[in-house]
Amino acid sequence: MPAPAFLLPADPLDPRRPDPHFAWEARLLRGLGGEHHLVDHDALLAGDARAAVGRVPGGLGPFWYRGWMLPADRYATFATALAERGAHLLTSPPGYASAHELPGWYRVFEGATPTSVWLPASASVPPGPEQLAAAVARLGGRGPAIVKDYVKSRKHEWHEACYVPELADLPGVARVVDRFVELQGEFLAGGVVLRRYEEFARASTDRPDDRDDGPSGGGGDGADPVGDAGAVGDADADGPRGGGGRGRAVEARVWWLDGEPVLVGPHPDTPGCAADPDLDVVRPLVRALGCRFVTTDLAHRADGSGWRVVEVGDGQVSDLPRGVDASGLLVALLAA
DSSP: OOEEEEEEEEEEEEEEEEEEHHHHHHHHHTTTTOOEEEOOHHHHTOOOOOHHHTOOOOOOOOOEOOSSSOOOHHHHHHHHHHHHOOBBSSOHHHHHHHSSSSSHHHHHBBBTTTOOEEOOOSSSSOOHHHHHHHHHHHHSOOOOOEEEEEBBBOOOGHHHHHEEETTHHHHHHHHHHHHHHHGGGGGSSSEEEEEEOOBBOOOOSSSOOOOEEEOOSSSEEEEEEOOOOOOOSSSSSSSSTTTTTOOOOEEEEEEEEEEEEEEEEOOOOSSTTOOOOTTTTTTHHHHHHOEEEEEEEEBTTTTTTTTEEEEEEGGGGGGOOTTTHHHHHHHHHOOO
16 A cells, blocks of 8 residues: 555645645655645635545545644545545544544543533534533532533633533533633534543743634634643633633643554643653553544643543644654654
8 A cells, every 4th residue: 555645734825835834744744755735724614625625636545634623524525525536534534523522532531531521502502501400410510610612612711711610500600601602603513511620730830822722713723723732621821710820731742643652742832841641541542442543632630640631632633832853753654
């Protein structure tokens, strides 16, 4: 089988070039002897997958996608459009959904990640009081929690649309959930998730530039293409007590290929904070998930009781922190 090629998003202002955010990966890939082609991410989001892959030569592949995140249904149409051209993605649509959306990976990682429940919602219909009360009861009924959707939080609107100080305050839960749904709007992914808040160890330095994950629309997004990089209480800048300057949670992002870690580095939100996570618990869980190319974001509990899985993501849409040497990762993907 030929070595995989890569599909990168094109620059919206010059479709003959890679999107500037991925230009360095394209250069590194070429230096390693790899091949890449360009797709139109805006067309993918708009539902015109055939137009999006119009610059991809027919009959090539297999392909890894490296780009901005896509809703699971858009990824499926992306795969179909490529199949019509005689090509295929190495991550299947079901595999993408399993790694990209919390309900797809949570059951495998339950116990190693903050306790979570989810319920359906849409941009125009947030969960009702009875639905929220039932979800709160399943989460234990008391204590602090985080609101997000299947992919993202709005951690930059921490007190307004992310953090719930007390689940027993059902009107307070409803206010945060309703505001979250309102702000996410058309970019609401899947439904609403309530996650138990956990306190993680923080960097001692002043807060860096904060960047939420997933630039496809919701939440003041920055340049990280993955969904939510783990705003499970501590990927926020200030924490629930507004303690600005306490620093962000120190997270590690681990890149896994076929169940093995191929790159361990800092989280893109804290590129200067090195972390050395214990992978003994995580490794069998990643293998049980059964997805070829995934990332796990890990943080250490503030009480020193161990590492926790803050988020799981599809590796194709997970960002690399500034300054990391990605050559080993790309070599492994080329050999997959």
